[in-house]
Amino acid sequence: MITFNYIASFFLIALGFYTIITKFNLVKAVIGLSIADYGVNLLIISIGYVPGGTAPIFTQGEITQLSYFVDPIPQALTLTSIVIGACVTAMSMSLVMKLHESYGTLDTREIRRLHG
Amino acid sequence: MSNFMNYIHFPIYSVMVLFLGAFLIVVLGKNKTLRSIIAVLSVSISLACMIALIKPVMVNGEVIAYWMGNRVPAGGYAIGIAMEVDALSLFFGLLISTAVFVSTVYSIQYMAHDENIPQYYTLLLMLAGGVMGLVLSGDIFNMFIMVEILTFAAVALTAFRNRVFGALEAAFKYLVVGCMGSTCILAGTIMLYANAHTLNFAQLSAIIPGNMNTSTKIAFALLFVGFSTKAFIVPFHPLAADAHGAAPASISVLISGVLTKSGIYGIIRLTYFLFQTMGLSTFQFLLVFIGCVSMFLCVTMALAQHDFKRLLAFHSISQIGYVLTAVGLFTAVGFSSGIYHALNHTLFKGLLFLAAGAVLHETGTTNLDELGGLSKKMPHTTVLFLIGAFSISGIPPFNGFASKWMIYQACYQKAVESGNIGYVLVTVICLVTSVLTLASFVKVSQSVFFGRLPEKYENVKEVSFGMRLAMGIFALLCVLTGLFPDLVGKYLTQPAATAAFNASSYIDAMLGEGYAASAMGPFLPAAQNVVFYEAGVWSPMSWLLIMCIVLLAITIVAVTSKYDRVSAVSSGEADAKHALFFSGEEAVYSQVGGSDLFWGFKHNWRHYFSFMHDLHSGILNDYALWAVVDLALVMLFMLIVL
Numbered sequence: 227m228i229t230f231n232y233i234a235s236f237f238l239i240a241l242g243f244y245t246i247i248t249k250f251n252l253v254k255a256v257i258g259l260s261i262a263d264y265g266v267n268l269l270i271i272s273i274g275y276v277p278g279g280t281a282p283i284f285t286q287g288e289i290t291q292l293s294y295f296v297d298p299i300p301q302a303l304t305l306t307s308i309v310i311g312a313c314v315t316a317m318s319m320s321l322v323m324k325l326h327e328s329y330g331t332l333d334t335r336e337i338r339r340l341h342g
Numbered sequence: 343m344s345n346f347m348n349y350i351h352f353p354i355y356s357v358m359v360l361f362l363g364a365f366l367i368v369v370l371g372k373n374k375t376l377r378s379i380i381a382v383l384s385v386s387i388s389l390a391c392m393i394a395l396i397k398p399v400m401v402n403g404e405v406i407a408y409w410m411g412n413r414v415p416a417g418g419y420a421i422g423i424a425m426e427v428d429a430l431s432l433f434f435g436l437l438i439s440t441a442v443f444v445s446t447v448y449s450i451q452y453m454a455h456d457e458n459i460p461q462y463y464t465l466l467l468m469l470a471g472g473v474m475g476l477v478l479s480g481d482i483f484n485m486f487i488m489v490e491i492l493t494f495a496a497v498a499l500t501a502f503r504n505r506v507f508g509a510l511e512a513a514f515k516y517l518v519v520g521c522m523g524s525t526c527i528l529a530g531t532i533m534l535y536a537n538a539h540t541l542n543f544a545q546l547s548a549i550i551p552g553n554m555n556t557s558t559k560i561a562f563a564l565l566f567v568g569f570s571t572k573a574f575i576v577p578f579h580p581l582a583a584d585a586h587g588a589a590p591a592s593i594s595v596l597i598s599g600v601l602t603k604s605g606i607y608g609i610i611r612l613t614y615f616l617f618q619t620m621g622l623s624t625f626q627f628l629l630v631f632i633g634c635v636s637m638f639l640c641v642t643m644a645l646a647q648h649d650f651k652r653l654l655a656f657h658s659i660s661q662i663g664y665v666l667t668a669v670g671l672f673t674a675v676g677f678s679s680g681i682y683h684a685l686n687h688t689l690f691k692g693l694l695f696l697a698a699g700a701v702l703h704e705t706g707t708t709n710l711d712e713l714g715g716l717s718k719k720m721p722h723t724t725v726l727f728l729i730g731a732f733s734i735s736g737i738p739p740f741n742g743f744a745s746k747w748m749i750y751q752a753c754y755q756k757a758v759e760s761g762n763i764g765y766v767l768v769t770v771i772c773l774v775t776s777v778l779t780l781a782s783f784v785k786v787s788q789s790v791f792f793g794r795l796p797e798k799y800e801n802v803k804e805v806s807f808g809m810r811l812a813m814g815i816f817a818l819l820c821v822l823t824g825l826f827p828d829l830v831g832k833y834l835t836q837p838a839a840t841a842a843f844n845a846s847s848y849i850d851a852m853l854g855e856g857y858a859a860s861a862m863g864p865f866l867p868a869a870q871n872v873v874f875y876e877a878g879v880w881s882p883m884s885w886l887l888i889m890c891i892v893l894l895a896i897t898i899v900a901v902t903s904k905y906d907r908v909s910a911v912s913s914g915e916a917d918a919k920h921a922l923f924f925s926g927e928e929a930v931y932s933q934v935g936g937s938d939l940f941w942g943f944k945h946n947w948r949h950y951f952s953f954m955h956d957l958h959s960g961i962l963n964d965y966a967l968w969a970v971v972d973l974a975l976v977m978l979f980m981l982i983v984l
Contacts, residue, residue, distance in 0.1 A: 239529065246518060246966040255962060259521050266529050273536040299541070300532070303483060307528060310490050314521050317494065321514045324504060329511075334962040340508040340584045341960025342646070 231272035238265030252325060252332045256318045263311040267304050274300030349398055350406050353427045353478045356391035356439065359384045360471035364464045371460025378450050381463045385446045388474065389439040392432065399432045400837045405851035407480065407544075415853055420542030426480030428848050429837035433681060434477040434607045436834070437688045440819070441599040442470040448696055448812035449592040451805075452703060456590075462502060469495035469596060473604045480852060482531050482616075483541045485608070489527055489572060493520045496601055499593045500585045512584035515962050519581055522969050523571025530564030533557050534616075543616070544852035545861075547845055551618045552865040558617075559984055563977040565612050570972065573605025575666060576636040577968035579643070579659045580958050586655030587708075591699020594651060598658040598695060599688035606665055606684060615845045618865075620672045623760070624983040628976075629670025634771050637663030641778045643958070645944065646951050650698045650708035650790065654691070657734065657782065660775060661687045667768060668749045671756045677842055678835040679748030685834065686733065686741040686823060693730035693816035697723055700805040700813070701790060710786065715795030719802040724791045726813040731787055733820045735780035739885035741824035746776055748827075781940055825882045 242262025246255050274297035282298035322332065329337055363384030371377040398404045406427040413422030427435070446466065453462055472492030479485050497520065501513035535541055537558055538549040550558055574582035582602075586594045609629070619625045637660050644656035665687065668680030700723045701716065702708050717724040733740040736747075750769055757765035804810075823830050841848065846858035944951060 239525070242525075243522065243966070243970050246522065247963050247970060250963065252514070252962075255518055255966075259518060259525075262522070262525050266525055266532070269529060270532045273532055297539075300535070303532065306483075306487065310487075310524075313494065314517070317497065318514065318517050318521075321497075321501060321510055321517065324501070325510050325514060337511050337514075337962070338960030340512055340587060340652075342955040342958050 228272055228275055228277075231268060231275070235265045235269035235272060238262065238268060241265070250334045252322045252334060252337070253319075255334070256315060256322065259318065260311060260315055263307070263314070267307055267311070270300045270304045270307065274298070349394060350408055352391040352395055353406060353408060353425050353435075354410075356388040356435070357425075357471055357475045357478060359387045359391075360442075360467045360474060364467035364471065367460055367463045367467065371463065374459075377460055377463055381446050381467065382450075384467060385439070385443045385470065388470070389443045392435045392439045395427065395432055396436070396833065399427060399429055400833050403429070403837065403840075405841075405848060407852045415542075415545075420540055420545045420853065423484060424480035424542060424544075424852060425478050426544060426848070426852055427478055428851070429841040430607075430610065430681075431477050433685075433834055433838040434603055435474060437685050438470070438473050438477065438600050438603065441595060441688050441692055442466075442473075444692060444696075444812045444815050445592045445595045447815075448595075448699070448809055449590075451808040452592055452699055453590060456503065458502075462499070465495045465499050465502070466593070466596075468492075469499065470600075473600050476604050477607050480543050481541055482534065482543050482546060485543075486524070486527050486531050489568075489604075489608075490524055492601065492604065493517075493524055493572070496520075496585070496593075496597060500589045500597075502593070503588070503590060506588050508584065509588035511960075512581075512588040515965060516581045516585050518962060519578065519965050519969055520571055522966065523568045523578075525568075526564040526571075526973065527568030530561040530568060533561035533564070537561075542852065543611070544849045547615045547618070548849045548853070548858050548861040550616060552862055554617075554984065556981070559980040560977055562612070562617055562619075563973060563980050565616075566609065566976055567969070567973045569605045569608030569612065570632075571605070571969065572608060573602050573662060573666075574659050575605070575632055575662060576639055576659075577972050578965075579636065579640055579656065580960075580965055582659055583643075583652050583655040583958075584960075586658070586695075587649055587652040591651070591695050591702065594655070594695040594699070595692040598655065598691045602658065602662050603684055603688065606662065606669070609666070610669060610842060614842045615848060618845055619984070620670075622983070623762075624979075626670050626672050628979060630667050630765075630768060633663045633665070633667030633670055634768055635663070636660065637667065637775045638771055639954075641775045641782070642947075642950070643954060644782050645778060645785075645940065646955065648710050650701065650710055650713075650786065651695070652708075653710070653782065653786065654694050654698060657694075657779060658687070658691050660779065661691065661734065663775075664746070664749055664772065667772070668752055671752055671765075673752055673756055673759070674839055674843065675748065675755060676752035678831065678839040679745055679752050681838055682827070682830060682835045683742075683745035683749060685830070686745045686820070689816050689819045689823065690730045690733035690740075690742060693726060693813055693820060694734065696809070696813045696816065697727035697730060700809055703805055703809070704802045705799055710789045712796065713790045713799075714793040715791070716799065716802065717791040718795055719799065720791075720804050722804055722810050723813070726810070726817045727791065728787065729817045729820055731783040733824065735783050736776045737780075739821075739824050739882040739889065741820050744824050744827040744882065746772070781943075785940065825886060827882065 239262045242258045242265060245258030245261060249255060276296045279294050279296040282295040284293065325337060326332055363380050366380050367377050399406065408425040410423045453459055469492055472488045472495060476485055476488035476492065479488060497513050497517045500516055501509050504510055534546055534550065537553060538546050540546060571578050585597055589597060613620050613625060640656045640660035640663065644653050644660065647653035647656060665680045665684045668676045668683060698708060701713065704720065705713065707713065729740065733742040736742040750772055753765050753769040753772060849858040850856065
């Protein structure tokens with residue numbers, strides 16, 4: 227079951243990169259970045275998964291030798307990663323807006339004043 | 343712990359003070375004087391902390407392991423977040439804080455006429471804090487966070503002057519491909535975590551080399567490509583060129599002098615520490631190959647440029663190619679020459695970008711075809727630019743010569759030691775690149791500073807003292823590091839190289855004496871006795887003396903002789919057809935533009951140049967494709983050779 231998660235996460239990363247390469251619309255490039263980011267988040271969460279484990283939320287004294295829970299570190303990492311992903315989307319969308327203002331298009335094939 | 347001035351706290355101070363400064367400028371930045379004081383003060387404190395660490399780390403050879411909140415490892419696992427400063431980290435920390443300091447001083451007057459200056463300083467300090475945090479961190483996930491912070495700040499600063507031609511476009515391309523790189527770094531990091539269940543860099547370095555499997559190999563490829571996007575080595579060089587052209591000059595200094603170094607630092611940590619695979623000749627081949635391609639490809643791209651800063655950007659990546667090549671040799675001399683060149687690159691490239699910024703500030707353009715004759719109006723900038731140009735072209739006694747000379751020696755020595763004839767070819771590529779660099783800078787100095795002054799620049803003035811001061815600091819450091827390669831070697835590069843060749847002492851400092859030996863067992867690299875010897879010793883001082891004598895002789899001749907250039911020309915060559923100008927009639931003066939001085943050479947290579955021009959299409963999808971192809975190739979390489 228967890229193998230499926232790994233396959234899905236790498237599929238999402240590959241799909242995200244594929245979107246960036248093949249789509250000529252700037253907004254779609256941003257969507258591609260987000261998809262790749264979600265793929266990585268899924269990968270992180272899957273790595274911390276322990277079959278049958280509970281959520282790693284305990285108060286002082288509640289935790290014993292018999293406590294059986296999923297790895298909390300990847301969950302903390304995922305939170306950070308999600309925040310960063312949101313920032314990437316926000317910033318790239320603001321750049322897309324500005325680009326549309328000054329170029330009048332969102333086609334990557336026309337946004338190439340800098341080349342050679 | 344009560345003693346806050348103990349030097350073990352200095353690494354965290356030097357990072358925190360930059361972020362604190364960024365925060366304070368958001369709050370108090372309305373006041374011009376106040377924000378300048380905050381910015382300069384925070385970068386000065388950061389620099390001072392780094393300088394104060396030279397004695398314990400560089401001279402005494404200590405490795406500072408600093409656990410946040412004093413959460414030391416428990417039960418054999420590093421749970422807390424750590425900073426670790428060895429000589430290699432400190433080396434990069436020093437050159438970063440120097441570049442940031444000079445850039446901030448320069449910004450005060452350079453950016454004075456822009457809007458939204460508080461945001462500029464906030465982003466500048468965030469960028470600086472991100473890079474400092476990256477090189478001083480002892481935790482791989484924190485390295486990722488810092489990479490994201492510095493990428494964000496750099497993208498925002500690239501687009502800062504968003505009315506400049508192409509600024510938004512450059513920023514967007516950099517953001518997309520840079521974030522693809524960051525995604526790769528995160529995926530690689532988490533795959534290492536899956537194998538070793540720790541994020542501590544030292545502990546990972548102890549566990550990974552003995553437990554290589556397919557997922558760690560893919561993790562290596564992901565991390566390598568991720569750090570490549572930060573170092574802008576091939577195939578990510580177009581991003582650097584775009585970003586440099588659009589960013590303010592003070593930010594170009596940081597992008598070329600600091601961001602590329604953070605990528606190089608990541609690659610060194612990855613190959614020398616985390617995977618410890620540099621002993622394999624295939625890995626040396628990987629680094630040297632990418633280095634040589636970057637070196638040669640970018641210098642030829644630079645020859646075809648018509649924009650001052652874009653040209654400098656390609657040269658910047660070309661010089662990074664030298665660094666990567668030398669680091670990839672895996673010899674003591676090679677490594678120390680590589681990071682010596684990294685240091686010199688920060689200095690001379692910073693100087694050149696600031697000079698380009700001075701030209702832009704006064705004339706409003708960086709187009710090589712429009713400029714000319716500025717030496718008459720901006721004599722100090724011209725002299726400072728020439729020092730930078732001499733340095734990057736490797737003319738003694740400046741610093742570029744010293745480090746390039748060491749790199750040639752290291753390549754040749756490697757060829758002799760390994761018996762591999764390919765390294766002779768590497769030496770040749772290094773030499774040819776250096777020659778092409780010189781050619782390119784002859785062109786730039788001719789078309790910007792010499793020749794005829796266009797009429798519209800009659801009223802151009804010399805830049806203000808603050809900007810000249812910043813350039814002067816870089817120029818002075820260029821001369822000093824060139825004149826005293828022995829001291830640089832003794833106090834900076836050799837301790838750093840020794841640290842790079844002794845990963846076990848890095849691990850032990852973090853996790854307790856003997857941890858590396860017990861955790862790694864047979865995979866523990868033998869303690870290396872790093873030997874630094876050089877053939878063909880040269881004396882920088884005598885070169886300086888020769889240069890002074892020649893300059894003096896020229897001055898004396900120029901001042902005392904009765905030789906009159908104008909009359910000599912008019913009397914000797916009556917026929918203007920034979921006079922020295924390029925085309926057309928004498929009356930129609932044509933400035934040597936961005937393309938003309940080496941037109942014969944470029945004509946012969948026209949197919950190559952037009953092919954390269956078409957290849958760098960400027961379309962985002964192409965650059966993304968290159969990134970993915972690079973990733974696929976490195977993955978394939980890892981799976982085949984290891």
